[in-house]
Amino acid sequence: MKSNRTLVLTSRFPFPVIGGDRLRVYHVCKALAQESRLTLLTICQSQEEMDGEQPEPLFDAIHKVYLPKWKSYWNTLMALPTSRPFQLAYYESAEYRERVEALLPTHGQVWAHLIRTGQYIENATGIRRILEMTDAVSLNYERFSKLTGARGPRRYIYGLEQQRLKQYEQTVISQFDSTWLISDVDKEYLTESDSSRVEVIPNGVDTHQLRFRLPEEGNVIAFIGNLVSAQNLDACHFFIQEVLPLVRQRVNAVFRIVGNIPEGAAAAFRRLEGVEVTGRVESIADAVDGAICAVCPVRAGAGMQNKVLEYLALGLPCVTSAIGLEGIAAKPGRDLLVYHSPKHAADQIVRLFHDVGLRRSLAFAGRRLVATEYSWERTYASVRAAMQGLSPELRASA
Numbered sequence: 001m002k003s004n005r006t007l008v009l010t011s012r013f014p015f016p017v018i019g020g021d022r023l024r025v026y027h028v029c030k031a032l033a034q035e036s037r038l039t040l041l042t043i044c045q046s047q048e049e050m051d052g053e054q055p056e057p058l059f060d061a062i063h064k065v066y067l068p069k070w071k072s073y074w075n076t077l078m079a080l081p082t083s084r085p086f087q088l089a090y091y092e093s094a095e096y097r098e099r100v101e102a103l104l105p106t107h108g109q110v111w112a113h114l115i116r117t118g119q120y121i122e123n124a125t126g127i128r129r130i131l132e133m134t135d136a137v138s139l140n141y142e143r144f145s146k147l148t149g150a151r152g153p154r155r156y157i158y159g160l161e162q163q164r165l166k167q168y169e170q171t172v173i174s175q176f177d178s179t180w181l182i183s184d185v186d187k188e189y190l191t192e193s194d195s196s197r198v199e200v201i202p203n204g205v206d207t208h209q210l211r212f213r214l215p216e217e218g219n220v221i222a223f224i225g226n227l228v229s230a231q232n233l234d235a236c237h238f239f240i241q242e243v244l245p246l247v248r249q250r251v252n253a254v255f256r257i258v259g260n261i262p263e264g265a266a267a268a269f270r271r272l273e274g275v276e277v278t279g280r281v282e283s284i285a286d287a288v289d290g291a292i293c294a295v296c297p298v299r300a301g302a303g304m305q306n307k308v309l310e311y312l313a314l315g316l317p318c319v320t321s322a323i324g325l326e327g328i329a330a331k332p333g334r335d336l337l338v339y340h341s342p343k344h345a346a347d348q349i350v351r352l353f354h355d356v357g358l359r360r361s362l363a364f365a366g367r368r369l370v371a372t373e374y375s376w377e378r379t380y381a382s383v384r385a386a387m388q389g390l391s392p393e394l395r396a397s398a
Contacts, residue, residue, distance in 0.1 A: 006036040007107040009100065009117035011091050013042050013049040013064070018260060018280070019226040020306050024134055024182075024203060025113055027376050029058055031383035032111065039107065041099055043067050043091060043117075063103070065096040085165045086157075087137065091116040109390070115172060122175045128390050131176040135303030136186040138166035143300035143323070144231060154230045173198060177390055182303040183327025189302075199386045202327065204376035205309040211285050212315040212367050215359050218290035220256045220276075221247070221349060222316060223297075224307045227261035231300045239297040239345075240275060246346035248274055251353045258287045285314060292359065293317040293352045296324035297345065304328055309374050312336065312366030317359050319348045329373060335365045 014025040029038060040059040044050045044066050054062065072090045079089035100120045104110065109128035112118040118131045145159035170190050173179045180199050181187050187198055223239070225232040236257055247253050256276040257269060266277045281287040288294065294316040296308050304327030311318040318336040325338055332338040337352075339345035352359055 004036055005107045006032055006038050007100075007103050007110040008032070008038055008040045008059070009110065009112040009120065010040065010042045011114060011116040013044050013052050014040075015052055015054055019228070020203075020303075021113070021134070023306065024132070026058075027204065027379060028111070028132065028180075028201075028383055030376075031380035032387070033058060034380065035384060035387060036109070039063070039103060041065070041096070041103060043093060043096055045069050045072070063099055065093055065099055067091070067093045067096070083164050083167075085115070085168050086161050087114075087116055087165060088119045088168070091119075096120065109387075115169065118172065118176070122172065129176045129178075130386075130390075131172070131179045133169070133173075133179050133186075133190075134182050136166075136169060136181070136189045137302065138162050138169050139186060139189045140231065140300060140302040141165060143302075144234070147234065147299055158230075178386060180386065185326045186302055199382075199389075201379060201382045201386060202374065203304060203306055203309065204374050204379040205306070205313045205370050206376060207313050207367075207371050209285075210310055210313040212313070212363075213285075214315055214363055215292050215317060216356070218292050219252050219353075220254050220288070220291040222256050222258060222288040222291040222294040222311075224258045224284060224288070224294065224310055226259050227257065227265055231298055232259075233265060234300065235296070235298045236269065238299055239295060240269070240272060242342040243295075243297065243345045243349075244274060246343060247349050250346075250350050253292075253349070253353070256288070256291070258284065284310065288314060288316060291316055293319055293349060295345070295349070296320035298324050301326075308336070309370055312370045315363035315367055317352050317362040318366065319345060319352070321345075330366070330369055334362075335369050336362060 008029060010025055014022045017023055017026045038059045040062045042064055044064050050064055050066055075089040075092045076086050079086055097120055104124055104127055110121055111130045112121055113132045121129050141158035141162040145155055145162055178197055178199055180201050182202055184200055187200055191198055227233050244255050254274055254276055258278045260280045269275050269277050278287050294311040296305050298321055301323055305324045308318055308320055308324055308328055320336060320338055322338055330336050337348045339348050
């Protein structure tokens with residue numbers, strides 16, 4: 001029966017499960033697979049993606065469409081004199097659109113990951129449509145474009161994109177039967193009035209994979225993240241320039257960056273005193289061995305920071321910016337520490353270096369929070385509830 005089949009649309013092959021977007025796709029699809037058979041239709045932009053296979057039988061069928069990067073760049077260039085968001089233009093593919101239209105009639109619902117693929121089903125009829133927006137990209141871009149000291153051309157591109165993107169995101173919600181976001185912050189930013197079709201489904205964390213251990217001794221300040229992200233790259237630059245020198249004046253500390261990172265950025269960071277770079281690792285828990293605490297110095301972003309959940313799961317006392325706390329029901333002072341200036345951040349970190357009792361208290365409280373509130377099982381339950389809450393009556397495209 002087609003009602004028991006879900007078409008999943010993604011803008012890149014979701015394996016291996018590295019980075020926040022792929023993590024979200026993987027776990028939401030695991031939840032969907034409990035109630036439905038899944039078909040994946042994905043855009044690929046490299047031969048590696050085209051050759052990639054799923055490591056477990058999550059999807060009954062996988063269809064891939066190759067979109068060369070030069071074509072994406074050309075599409076984006078053509079969008080410059082228009083009001084169309086670059087996000088949509090970059091992932092425009094006539095072949096992908098044809099494949100979507102061919103697969104829709106044999107499925108009862110379609111789940112589109114991000115507006116990049118949501119654009120292909122805005123006007124589809126006769127099928128339930130779910131837009132997995134995850135977060136408000138326009139909020140992220142708005143914040144990043146206003147940063148002082150931000151590096152690279154992305155700041156200016158984000159500023160140009162932000163207004164057209166915000167208007168589109170606010171409008172497109174009404175086109176879908178349900179739109180899923182990761183936090184109330186994003187929901188409030190995008191929905192000024194009617195939010196009845198918007199569901200907030202937070203991310204979870206794997207407490208079995210991220211083993212808990214008390215931060216008893218060491219001199220490492222850890223940062224976990226995908227540094228392909230401009231926001232994470234900016235966070236590390238900011239911490240190294242503004243906070244780390246203040247810390248190292250008072251304690252012998254090393255800043256360790258853990259996660260996927262471009263070679264150029266890795267080489268630049270490794271040349272700096274007091275900075276270590278691991279690159280991509282097999283075990284996050286092993287990579288943060290010797291860490292006294294972990295930091296989330298993000299200055300821009302939206303949704304929720306998975307790294308904060310990972311820190312709490314690992315038992316790493318977390319020192320975060322206010323933006324890093326958004327979307328997470330953690331109590332400052334009990335579950336983690338929040339800073340409001342570079343000096344304040346340094347003071348919090350130095351305090352953790354000296355206060356074993358505080359480190360232990362935060363470690364236990366943080367682990368307890370994620371175990372009770374942010375397990376992936378809770379996310380799965382939220383996904384099932386959202387699907388069950390969809391009207392059985394198919395509504396026409398708005």
